[in-house]
Structures are given as C-alpha cells and as structure tokens.
Amino acid sequence: MNAPWKVNPNGDRTPFAAYVCDETALDTLRPVVIELGWAPEKCNKGGLRNAIQSLSVSASPNILLVDLSESGDPLNDINSLAEVCEPGTIVIAMGQVNDVRLYRDLLASGIYDYLLKPLSANTLRDALTQAQASFNAPKANDPDAAHNHVSTAVVGMRGGVGASTLATSLSWYFASKKNLQTGLLDLDVHFGTGALALDLEPGRGLTDAIDNPSRIDGLFIERAMIRAHDNLSILSAEAPINAPLMTDGAAFLQLEEEFRQAFEMSVIDLPRSMLITYPHLLNEVNVVVVAVEMTLASARDAIRILSWLKSYAAHAVPIVVANKVQTGALEISKADFEASIERPIDFSIPFDQKTAANAAKLGQAFIEANATSKPASVIKALGERIIGASEEDAQGEDAPHAGKKSLLGSFDLKSLLAKKTKPVPATAE
Ligand SMILES: Nc1ncnc2c1ncn2[C@@H]1O[C@H](COP(=O)(O)OP(=O)(O)O)[C@@H](O)[C@H]1O
Numbered sequence: 489m490n491a492p493w494k495v496n497p498n499g500d501r502t503p504f505a506a507y508v509c510d511e512t513a514l515d516t517l518r519p520v521v522i523e524l525g526w527a528p529e530k531c532n533k534g535g536l537r538n539a540i541q542s543l544s545v546s547a548s549p550n551i552l553l554v555d556l557s558e559s560g561d562p563l564n565d566i567n568s569l570a571e572v573c574e575p576g577t578i579v580i581a582m583g584q585v586n587d588v589r590l591y592r593d594l595l596a597s598g599i600y601d602y603l604l605k606p607l608s609a610n611t612l613r614d615a616l617t618q619a620q621a622s623f624n625a626p627k628a629n630d631p632d633a634a635h636n637h638v639s640t641a642v643v644g645m646r647g648g649v650g651a652s653t654l655a656t657s658l659s660w661y662f663a664s665k666k667n668l669q670t671g672l673l674d675l676d677v678h679f680g681t682g683a684l685a686l687d688l689e690p691g692r693g694l695t696d697a698i699d700n701p702s703r704i705d706g707l708f709i710e711r712a713m714i715r716a717h718d719n720l721s722i723l724s725a726e727a728p729i730n731a732p733l734m735t736d737g738a739a740f741l742q743l744e745e746e747f748r749q750a751f752e753m754s755v756i757d758l759p760r761s762m763l764i765t766y767p768h769l770l771n772e773v774n775v776v777v778v779a780v781e782m783t784l785a786s787a788r789d790a791i792r793i794l795s796w797l798k799s800y801a802a803h804a805v806p807i808v809v810a811n812k813v814q815t816g817a818l819e820i821s822k823a824d825f826e827a828s829i830e831r832p833i834d835f836s837i838p839f840d841q842k843t844a845a846n847a848a849k850l851g852q853a854f855i856e857a858n859a860t861s862k863p864a865s866v867i868k869a870l871g872e873r874i875i876g877a878s879e880e881d882a883q884g885e886d887a888p889h890a891g892k893k894s895l896l897g898s899f900d901l902k903s904l905l906a907k908k909t910k911p912v913p914a915t916a917e
C-alpha cells in the first residue's frame with residue numbers, strides 16, 4: 489500500500505488475491521476472477537486477519553480484496569495490513585457496515601474502494617477492472633525515470649507580507665507555465681490559504697496526515713491532495729481551531745519525502761513559527777524564499793532568520809523577496825533595509841491592490857489574475873530564478889541587483905532539472 493510508484497512492474501507478484509469471510513461472497517467472486525483471467529485458488533476463505541497473516545510471510549498481490557466483516561476495528565486492522573503489504577498493492581475492502589464515515593476513513597487510509605455486502609457480480613467486476621486499470625496506469629512516479637526535484641520553502645517574516653500569495657503563485661507558475669509536476673504543501677495547518685486562494689476546499693488530507701503519520705504513502709498523497717491544475721496538487725487544511733497541533737513533526741517530514749517522490753517541484757508555505765518548532769523541515773529544502781515587507785519589524789526578523797538559515801540550513805539557498813513595495817511610502821528605505829540585512833533584496837514586488845482584489849474575486853493565483861501586471865512579472869522572474877532556467881530574465885529592472893552574480897551560482901538548480909525527459913516549454917504569454 490505504500491508508495492505505489494515503487495512497484496516493480498516486472499515483478500513476479502500474483503495479480504490478485506482475496507480473503508473473504510463467507511461462502512456466498514466467494515461463490516459470487518470466483519467466476520468474476522476467472523473471467524478476468526486470474527486464478528480462482530487465490531480466493532481464500534477468511535477475512536482481514538487471515539490476509540495479514542498470509543501477507544506477512546508471502547509476497548503481496550497487485551490487487552488485494554479483503555473482507556472486513558469479522559474485523560472489530562477495521563481501521564486499525566487496515567493499518568496492520570499496511571505494515572505487511574508490499575508497496576503498490578491496490579487494496580479493495582468489503583464489509584457489511586454501511587457508514588459513510590467509515591468509507592471515508594478507509595479511503596483516507598489508502599484503501600482503493602469499499603464494497604458493501606451482499607455483493608453482485610457486476611459490482612465486483614467493475615471494482616476489480618477499475619483497480620486493474622489503475623494498477624496498470626503509468627505511475628506519476630516511475631522509479632526508472634528517476635526524476636529531479638526542487639523544493640522551495642516560502643517563509644514570511646511577518647504575518648501578511650504575502651508569503652502564501654508567493655507560494656500559490658510560484659506553484660501556479662511552475663505547474664501551468666513550466667509544465668512541471670508541482671505539489672504545494674500548506675503548513676499553516678489552522679489558517680492555511682493555499683486552497684482558499686484557488687477557490688478550493690482544503691479537505692481533510694493534511695489533518696489526517698498529521699493524526700496518522702504512518703498512513704502517509706504515495707497512495708495517500710494521491711488521494712488526499714486536491715487538484716488545482718493538471719500539474720498542481722495542494723495539501724492544505726483548515727484544522728479546527730479548538731485543536732492545537734499535536735505532532736512531533738514526523739508527519740511533515742514524511743510528507744516532504746512523499747512530495748519528493750511524487751513531484752518535480754515542491755513549494756512549502758512555511759509559517760515562521762513552524763520553522764522554530766520543526767527546524768528539520770528545512771533539511772531537504774533547496775531554496776528558502778524569505779518574504780519581507782519594507783518595515784522595521786520585517787528587517788529585524790529577516791536578520792534573525794537569515795542568520796538562523798546560515799547556521800541550521802546552510803545547504804538551502806535564501807532568496808530575499810520584498811513584497812507590497814510602495815515607492816515613496818516605505819517605512820525604511822531599500823538601502824537601509826539591505827544594509828541591515830547585510831545583503832541585497834533579490835526581488836521587489838510592488839504593492840498592487842487591484843491585482844490582489846482581482847485574484848481574491850476570481851479565486852485565482854495572484855500571478856494568474858493579472859498576468860501582465862508588474863507583480864506577476866517579478867514573481868515569474870523569481871520562479872525562473874528558482875528553476876535556474878533563465879537567470880538572465882532576473883537581470884532586468886525587476887531584479888534590483890541586476891548584473892550581480894547569481895546567488896544560485898554555486899547551487900545549480902538548472903542542473904537538478906536538466907535531466908528531465910519532458911521538454912520544458914518556453915513561457916508563452
Ligand atoms: N503585492 C501585493 N500587493 C497587494 N496586496 C498583496 C500583495 N501581495 C499580497 N497581497 C495581499 O496581502 C494579503 C496577505 O497575503 P498572504 O499571502 O496571505 O500573506 P502571509 O501568508 O504572508 O500572511 C492578501 O490579502 C494578499 O492578497
């Protein structure tokens with residue numbers, strides 16, 4: 489059940505096995521199994537517990553049908569099954585309990601489908617054919633095509649500087665304009681806006697992941713994430729605000745790992761408080777976008793966070809982005825800001841109320857709502873800088889330190905993405 493893409497398609501696993509509690513169901517099942525070209529001997533008598541016992545000592549089938557009828561605690565037993573089941577197995581459960589909550593919980597724990605007993609041959613045939621199609625479908629992450637991955641964390645120095653705006657816009661840019669498989673992980677668990685900004689329901693995926701880190705695997709990611717675009721999946725939450733975050737952070741690391749497998753680009757909307765509580769979140773991050781406003785408080789926190797990054801995440805390339813910049817109305821000047829953080833601001837995004845309002849109204853990413861606006865062009869340049877694909881583009885007036893050596897010079901993200909088999913289309917506007 490873990491990471492479906494780790495499946496070896498040429499492996500010698502049996503295509504199908506079933507563990508069913510009653511004879512009636514077995515009698516319905518066997519002819520369908522024969523029809524699908526599988527061995528009827530693989531339809532075993534016995535339920536979930538038998539499945540767990542056998543699979544703990546033998547190879548898992550590609551598709552597994554298990555009967556939950558005799559299980560007192562199906563969710564718990566499914567977890568035990570996950571522990572013995574090999575990666576890639578598609579598990580279909582059946583049972584007598586007609587409860588939509590159980591159904592949703594089962595799906596969240598990685599079960600492909602849940603069939604209600606008594607079963608008809610048609611239902612079984614449909615479910616098994618679909619499972620087979622899904623098993624044979626090209627996996628988003630073929631292990632043979634070892635893909636490259638760039639992970640970007642966006643951290644706002646203060647609330648409201650536009651970190652989430654940048655995270656969604658960058659994700660949108662990578663996915664829709666650069667044709668890169670992108671995952672947006674919104675770690676503002678209670679108040680995240682990753683889904684909201686794109687007019688989507690966050691779903692329960694992230695909360696489920698935090699509650700049950702052991703369930704996080706490729707299949708889970710596939711199911712729990714919501715799609716904003718063919719190439720963009722989002723994992724976000726609106727966790728109940730009467731529930732504090734109870735996690736040691738293992739779920740987040742596991743999510744990052746699964747993102748690395750599943751996507752070419754990961755964008756993490758990382759509230760600064762999370763950075764303090766779970767510093768290891770940056771262990772595998774390649775780029776940290778440090779989002780600031782031209783204010784005193786922002787400068788102070790940028791100094792502290794840049795220094796923290798130097799000590800604890802030296803492998804990550806920081807890119808300082810000033811947002812909501814209003815010429816003539818700055819609390820501190822650019823020169824003073826840069827002097828205090830002892831480095832240049834890499835990108836300056838102007839304040840643009842109209843685009844912000846438009847984005848909110850349309851439920852679109854800031855960058856999409858007004859693609860020809862000045863903020864959009866700077867965010868694109870930032871995206872290009874992250875990809876490393878066209879550093880020259882960042883040398884215009886949008887990049888205040890035009891002509892200076894790229895900060896990514898020593899860290900060539902371009903080469904990380906260069907081995908991509910898929911051509912990256914030019915940004916067409
Ligand atoms: N360049 C900008 N010009 C005008 N408004 C902006 C700009 N960038 C972001 N905003 C707006 O600022 C608000 C806060 O942005 P958000 O991304 O949620 O901040 P954060 O995640 O840092 O708290 C949002 O309403 C957003 O639309």
Ligand SMILES: [Mg+2]
Nearest residue numbers: 651652676681
């Ligand atoms: Mg935010």
